[in-house]
Amino acid sequence: DTEVTQTPKHLVMGMTNKKSLKCEQHMGHRAMYWYKQKAKKPPELMFVYSYEKLSINESVPSRFSPECPNSSLLNLHLHALQPEDSALYLCASSPGAGGNNEQFFGPGTRLTVL
Amino acid sequence: GESVGLHLPTLSVQEGDNSIINCAYSNSASDYFIWYKQESGKGPQFIIDIRSNMDKRQGQRVTVLLNKTVKHLSLQIAATQPGDSAVYFCAEKGRGSNYQLIWGAGTKLIIKP
Numbered sequence: 001d002t003e004v005t006q007t008p009k010h011l012v013m014g015m016t017n018k019k020s021l022k023c024e025q026h027m028g029h030r031a032m033y034w035y036k037q038k039a040k041k042p043p044e045l046m047f048v049y050s051y052e053k054l055s056i057n058e059s060v061p062s063r064f065s066p067e068c069p070n071s072s073l074l075n076l077h078l079h080a081l082q083p084e085d086s087a088l089y090l091c092a093s094s095p096g097a098g099g100n101n102e103q104f105f106g107p108g109t110r111l112t113v114l
Numbered sequence: 115g116e117s118v119g120l121h122l123p124t125l126s127v128q129e130g131d132n133s134i135i136n137c138a139y140s141n142s143a144s145d146y147f148i149w150y151k152q153e154s155g156k157g158p159q160f161i162i163d164i165r166s167n168m169d170k171r172q173g174q175r176v177t178v179l180l181n182k183t184v185k186h187l188s189l190q191i192a193a194t195q196p197g198d199s200a201v202y203f204c205a206e207k208g209r210g211s212n213y214q215l216i217w218g219a220g221t222k223l224i225i226k227p
Contacts, residue, residue: 004157045215092157094213101207104160105158
């Protein structure tokens with residue numbers, strides 16, 4: 001299995017809703033990432049988990065809460081989002097620290113906040 | 115600040131011709147560079163990478179060239195096909211950074227029939 005999967009593909013939520021995005025990989029990678037991507041822009045790093053521990057938080061607002069239940073799964077919990085949070089949310093994984101550590105991306109979740 | 119930029123936001127190429135997508139970077143300490151292809155509605159797809167101790171690397175129909183003297187990276191696609199239509203991003207990883215990539219702005223490649 002050489003892919004990163006994400007669910008759901010699309011999500012529409014109100015500003016008072018609580019929802020979660022899910023990401024899974026079975027490549028044995030030990031680093032997993034959440035990115036946010038706005039239209040016609042490159043991905044922006046949000047969080048990095050390394051060996052199931054939060055390694056990087058790029059000053060993301062607390063309405064986004066990541067969780068790494070095990071080495072294959074990564075969640076992003078969403079609460080009280082704003083319309084400007086509408087974007088494509090990408091999950092990625094990489095082998096881990098050291099070496100080239102190339103990142104493999106999932107297809108993304110298209111999030112719309114009303 | 116440090117950045118990776120692209121010279122052309124949009125590139126139109128005749129089908130069958132070769133495409134060259136350029137990227138300038140400012141961090142001379144970066145030791146690893148990647149090209150990603152992102153088709154509409156999809157996540158970025160790894161195309162090819164190169165380490166700073168190399169000048170050139172070839173894949174299937176793609177070649178990446180690295181010129182450290184002028185801090186320039188290019189992606190060459192041979193015999194461009196309709197399926198090559200996408201946005202192409204270059205990204206760099208700084209020496210000592212395990213996870214963070216610095217991304218270019220992206221170039222949209224349009225294939226003319």
